[in-house]
Amino acid sequence: MALTEISQLSANLARISGVSMRVCDSQLVTVSLSGDDAALPVFRTLPAQPTQVERAITAQGDFLAVGIFTAATLTGYLIAGPCESESGSLAQILVASLVGAQQIATIHDDHIKVPPLTVDLAATDSDDDAAIAERYVKQNRLMQLITQGDTEQLPAAITAAVSVRDIEIFFSRVPNRRLRSAKNILYVFNTMCRLAAERGNVSPVTLDRVSSHYAMTIEQLPSLKYYQRLTTEMATQYCEIVAARRDNHYSSKVNQALQFIYRHYQEDLSLANVATAAGAAPTYLSRLFKQETGETIFEFINRYRVQMARQYLRHRPESVTDVAFHVGFNNVTYFNRMFKRYAGMTPLTYLRGSEPAIRG
Structure with missing residues (x-):
């Protein structure tokens, strides 16, 4: 395939995979780029066979290099990266796109050397x-x-x-x-x-x-x-x-309702679907739940969602809105009101006391 044909193919691959694609000639001079212009890593070797994929592992992520062949002659390279997630499946897609779906990619990369294990039981x-x-x-x-x-x-x-x-x-x-x-x-x-x-x-x-x-x-x-x-x-x-x-002091119906709420609190819960999970009529379950727990089903759901939100806010997410939707609230104003009711402060006030997040 000519490099001009590969350029269009690489643009499509970049759009589908979300990974930058670069077409280079045989001297690694860029012919076309689809995506971010990340600095190319140093490949120890470059692919010499159509199904060979060279992988360079960097702090940015993985870079994959696949050879472009025209009539069995190497004319350039298709380089994908950086790829933060597992790159094995992407390597197979690149080979299948250039050579054929029946071909299996062979990935070559650096292997991590594991030092021998030594244990000194007498050490201080x-x-x-x-x-x-x-x-x-x-x-x-x-x-x-x-x-x-x-x-x-x-x-x-x-x-x-x-x-x-x-x-x-x-x-x-x-x-x-x-x-x-x-x-x-x-x-x-x-x-x-x-x-x-x-x-x-x-x-x-x-x-x-x-x-x-x-x-x-x-x-x-x-x-x-x-x-x-x-x-x-x-x-x-x-x-x-x-x-x-x-909590076996609750009846089986209430216990089933509780377990359903614990597993599905992030979803759009209703009295009907909680009752269905518990195998009870909605009005009966509502009355029984209040009698045994001292709360209505929705009071319990809101309190539990706020409890989970406090856990997430403790580790600094992207935003309060992000957490609100993650724990099942579909209205940020309502989330703020419920959070203040059950936590005694606003989410932003609570967030200020949280520890820093991991750099990624």
């Missing part, structure tokens, strides 16, 4: 070791609260265990791939929370459903700015499930 603990020990204590405390279903003490424990300083340490475990590191940590955290909730006597079926939901959510995480929000949501969700299981 240093200050760094003490910090590690403290982190373990905080994490164990958080897991203990989930097992107990202690929703009152959980927010402070989350703040202590998921500090920006501690998290930044782990983001270097996969060099230059902070988002991949974050996802790996979240997978581990999801498993820890699941095991903690299991010790709280939550059924394996329920835990499998929740764990699977968060596994898919983690893999789709678009950027680091959502890391703390998702960590908070997971810990709170598992803890709430244990609490609901513990």
Whole structure:
């Protein structure tokens, strides 16, 4: 294919993938650019075969280079990047677009060398070791609260265990791939929370459903700015499930309604769909819920949404509006009013006392 033909193809690929595409000649001189003009990384080698993809891993993200061949002669390169998410599927798309859908991409990149493990059991603990020990204590405390279903003490424990300083340490475990590191940590955290909730006597079926939901959510995480929000949501969700299981003084209908609210509070809830989930008539459930909890169903929903909003605001989201919609409110003015009712202050006042977010 001629470079002029590839230029139109690269423009289409950039529009579909959201990743910048650059067509270069055989000397890496840019012929056309679709997207941002990011500085090209230094590729150790360049592709010499149609299905070969060279991947350069940088702090900006991954860059992919694919050869452009005309009658078996290399005439240039199509370079995609930076790509913040997993780039393997994009590499396959590039090869399929240039060579054919039946061809399989072969990716070459730098491999991370893992040093041999050495453990000195006789060594004296240093200050760094003490910090590690403290982190373990905080994490164990958080897991203990989930097992107990202690929703009152959980927010402070989350703040202590998921500090920006501690998290930044782990983001270097996969060099230059902070988002991949974050996802790996979240997978581990999801498993820890699941095991903690299991010790709280939550059924394996329920835990499998929740764990699977968060596994898919983690893999789709678009950027680091959502890391703390998702960590908070997971810990709170598992803890709430244990609490609901513990609250056996409620009737089965009210318990079913509570569990439905915990799982779907971000959605547009109505008395009808809560009642359907609980297997009860709306008027009957409304009366029973008020009798057993002391609140109407919507008072409980609003209070719980504000409780979740406080968790998210603690970790500085993009805006109060962003949080309002995330926790299920579709009107920011109403959210502000409910927040002040249940938290005793406005969301902005509460936000001023929150800790800084992770850089992404």
